[in-house]
Amino acid sequence: MPLPLTDDQRALAESVAAFARRSAPMESTRATFDDSAAGARPAFWEALLRQGLHALHLPEKHGGADAGLVELAVVVEQLGRALVPGPYLPTVTASAVVAAAGEGALRDELLAAFADGATGALVRSTGLRAESVEFGWTVSGSSEPVLGLPGADVVVVRAEGADGPVWFRVRAADAAVRTESGTDLSRSVGRLELEAYVVSADEVLPAPAPDLVDVTVNSLLAAEASGLAAWCLSTAVEYVRTRVQFGKPIGSFQAVQHKAAMLLVRAERITAAAWDAARSAGQPAEQQRLAAAQAALTALPLAIDAALECVTLLGGIGFTWEHDVHLYWRRAISIASSVGTEEEWARRLGEVALTAERDFSFVDADALPELRAQVGAVLDEVLTLPPDPVSSTGWASARGGPRMARLAEAGLVAPHYPKPYGIGAGPHEQAVIAAEFARRNLPQPTTIIGEWVLPTILAGGTPAQQERFLTPTLRGEIVWCQLFSEPGAGSDLAGLSTRAEQVEGGWKLNGQKVWTSSAHEADWGVCLARTDPDAPKHKGISYFLIDLRTPGVDIRPLVQSTGMAEFNEVFLDDVVVPDDCLLGEPGQGWKLATTTLTEERVSMGGMLPHGGARLVKRAIAEGSYATSRAEAVRVLGRNTARELSLGALNLRSVQTLLAGARPGAEISVQKVYNALAQREGSRGILTLLGPLGTLTGSSVDPASDFVLDHIALPSVLFGGGTIEIQLNVIAQRILGLPR
Template sequence: MPIALTADHRDLADVVAQLVARSADREVWPELVAAGLLGVHLPEESGGAGAGLMELAVIAESTAAGLLPGRWLPSVLASYALARLAPQHPALAELADGGSGALVLGGLVAEAGDGTVRLSGVSAPVLGLPGADHALVRAEGAEGAEWFLISGGALAAGVREEDGIDLTRPIGRLDGGALAPGSAQRVAAGECAEIELAVAALFAAEAAGLCGWAVRTGVEYAKTRVQFDRPIGSFQAIQHKAALMLVRSEVAATAAWDAARAEQQSPAQQRLAAAQATLNATHPAVEVALELVTLLGGIGFTWEHDAHRYWRRALSLSALAGTEAETAAWLGALALTEQRDFSFLDPEALPELRAEVGAVLDRVQALGIPATTSASRVTGEPDNDEAEASWQRVRPGAATDLLADAGLIAPHYPEPYGRGAGVQEQAVIADEFAKRGLRQPSTVIGEWALPTLLEHGTTEQQKRFVTPTLRGEIFWCQLFSEPGAGSDLASLRTKATKVEGGWRLQGQKVWTSGAHEAQWGICLARSDASAAKHRGISYFLVDLASPGVEVRPLKQATGRHEFNEVFLDDVFVPDECLVGEAGHGWRLAATTLANERLQMGGRLTHGGAHRLRAVIESSDHAASTDVALAALGRCTARENALSALNLRAILARLGGMEIGAEISVAKVFNASAQRAGTFDLLAVIGPAGALTAGGHAIDHLGLPAVLFGGGTTEIQLNVIAQRVLGLPREGR
């Protein structure tokens, strides 16, 4: 999905893409001016359209995808910044009408004397500076930041042109000492978070455009390039490379979008969004570009192919954005006290629903549940990482009864079990929980079992199982995986033999989460051995108290055992516990329902920012403060990206758009984020990682549960490559 979410923004992106496509044949600057693309963000009185940063981001993504040469990006950055500092400045009209600009942000010092201002020092490299009509310059003055506008020949005197790695745009430095006294016109004073945000957002938007082009180019090549008598896109190594490129591309677009939407938020929110966009989009674009070159092989490493031109622009953007370590440390320091806001609803939205839900939750809290609790306390479990990492679930009790009666355990379920809540209603309910410090309880595996029963089960099955599960009286496990059928689930061997009044199950299941505590299991078994691999499988509900069921715990590397082996030795399952028709269980298992629970946040179970934050605040770490803060910044950026992915999916659904690759992308990125986070944590704590105290090493040892659960990352990459990117299966 590109940055654009609305129909208007998508139309804008299409118009820009068509214009940029003509840039290979002739100079398109006059067309950019005529189309209003230099002033789309400026006030109408200055010749602009009064739009904002989101529109600029949409344009930047399209211009980068077409590798538009020239001065558009530095010019709009200069005019955007000037409009924030001096909204009535006459130079704005010139910039909207085709004047070129550059934004100089550091390296210069302002000194007052004899009624004039002198600038000294030399700036870092600046895009678009050589030949610019205007330069907006930030210099360090006696009282802090000061802003100056330098124009025309006076500006040219101080410009040092440089050879840039990006072959499509001029770049240079500003030598303050070479400027004539009085050539710098003072515009404003003070820092401006909006300017920092605009730079980060538009750099990230360009990075997203580069990544999108790289994915499209790589996939097209992989579909047509033949080696060993078949397309290279059928090779798993190529599929995984392309799928990972897509994941990074989607995250980059999301990061740029999140930065652009922060335009109307507080300075603290703008700085959080700017830093995460740099870390999640601008820097990773270099790796995506390099992956494209290696996917293309020799042709990608030649001057004739455009890949190196995109690669060079990605390198230029990444370098100009500042170092990854400094940005991460800066974000980490900010994340000690600030948190990104991902709310999207009007606080007054659906007031009647808010009042009704709020009244129920107030009664829940009146039972003695602390206001700052997590869902584990609502359900009676200890509020700690171990509980969160294991199986939080609803348990019988007065609080659960209140929530179940109000349809708040699973509000997306249809009545009478839930409230039939759509996306907006679910978001309002989640907001009311969050206001009270309550996390919504979960039925865990019940969230897989119950929707299947609601979709395919009989009325009797629904009455028998749904309400007791929502009240915490039934806890489920999933009897799917087998020793020889893990990710290849359809190769399962557990047999179901038809007998009078029911079925006899014979086989073994493994990696069964929570089976040692569950009362019932959803089970796939092969009921027709003569049928094709994905057919002849039936879907059963198994009472784990039945004779012949044996549960053996599997002790994990952590020392705990959430997983189990389950042996089914001639276990009788009555006919009323077969869901759907015999032989159609695979379709039931693969069903993804449209009313799935809304995912609101991005907090990581393993390697989460909350762990690093606690370590830093306690000073219980071996790494230097800067290294620790950088680790926190990276974790925070990853979690913010996950939250932004979730938010974009929600808004897309609210807008009636079909969800694209976001679900698969979020699964892969979530797993990789947790993996990276645990390594960041271990690197920070140092020797303490040799101890069990604090649970940090145990946190890392529990990581495979995430990497394997719900399908390994490699399986998810196969899904993305084949079902999203359309690459051929092996041998085709």
């Protein structure tokens, strides 16, 4: 999914993409490498100015369109996808930073120049020092390499003064610019070299807020990275779909499919990070700090990986000078390098994450006041009731208590369900309800496995089945388990062998299920069994509701490597299930198993059960690490970045729903990356422990123990289908690669 979400943004993206195709074909870009490296204006510059793309984000009174940073990022993404050469990105970055500065004559002058079509560059470098003198400042030093500096008409500079940064304008005619040989062949790069350069008071720019500068720069670079990754994805997928080896398209080989699917995962994360950074421009400084670091730490490095993966999928042809992919690869390296090191951004994100969390809410604090008051009154009443019991093992459901019963009565256990079970809450309403729970530090209730079971009963059950099971489950009086996996089938649910034979008044089931979460604590289970052994794999399967107290049900806990027994193997020996516990018709089991309600629960944020930021923060607070504090903070930064990736993907899914569309690839990406992020994050925590990793705490709660947090990972990596199975789904169903 590209960066734009609204109809207006999509129309803008289509217009810019068409302009890029007409004005900057790749053969023209290749023919003008020398001119681009020298900073010359490309031939299409005047046409770009006529389109107003250079001034989209500038204030209307200065000749701009007063659009936001997200709209500017949409333009940058599309131009990046076409690898449009020249000074556009450096120019709009410089002008956006000037627009963020305080009011003043110099700001007005520079904005007018940018609106008239001046090119620009932004120089932010620790290599430049400003010294206060009677008439202003003198500046000396040499900057780091700056994109777009050679050839820039307006050079905006930040230098380090004794009391903080000094922002000023350097007149291009007076600047000493050393042109360098750039990694990106389609854009100039150089160093600004100043020796006692005199800056008069009227050349000083009111300092823009530093966090706003960071998020402006990083979101635009990330938007270009999103465009680069999108091109790499489409190019690689088209190639592997048509390239034939061993008599088959190479896109039919699983190894190739997985590489292509992971390329999609990277591209979606890049886009989400760029979008989240751009939208943070209007948020408090702390939020901008989180989003800017996330863009630098996620989007920009991943663009390099995406380009390299494209090369490997293209094979030898991708490694030749003639193929365009190396130009995208070079640009990805260039823009990622321009913001500084990943280690520094990991440190910066870790420091802010110690005390702040990203706000992924999408409704105003005063939105839907009547609903807030209604929900708030119920929650205040709930807080006066005795706490409900908690599960004795892991994350399993506990028996309901007075609090869950009251919430179920009010339709707040699953507010997205239709009445009388919920309140039919859409995304906005769910967000308001979640905010009211959070305001009271009250966890939102969950039925765990019931989250999958109840929507299926709602969609395919009879009124009697709905009445029998929904309300008691929402009250916590019925705990469910899911009898799907089998020893011989694993992730291949369609290959199950449990049989159901019709008998008088019902069905007799025989078979074995395994890895059944919480079966030892559950009251009922949903079971897939084959009712027609002659039907093809996905057909002939039916969906049963089994009372686990029925004779013939034998539940045997499986002790995990953590020492806990959250999973079970379940044996069904002539278990009789009455007719009224068959859900739907015989043979509809597969369809029912994949059913969810149209209005699904909205997920906000991306807190990870394993390898999450909360564990790293706890380790830092307790001093439970053997490395330096700086390294512990960097690990926190990386783990936080993973959670922010998921939070941004979740929010984009919600915004897609609000725009009237159905979410696309980001749903599958969330499933894959959630598992990957937990694996990477948990492994990152282990790197901090040193000799402390020889010890474990209690096996009662693996999530509270640093080592057991890692050992418990298989439940995440296998549950709901392995990462590899999910990659197959992405490759075949989303990317359309041949089976």
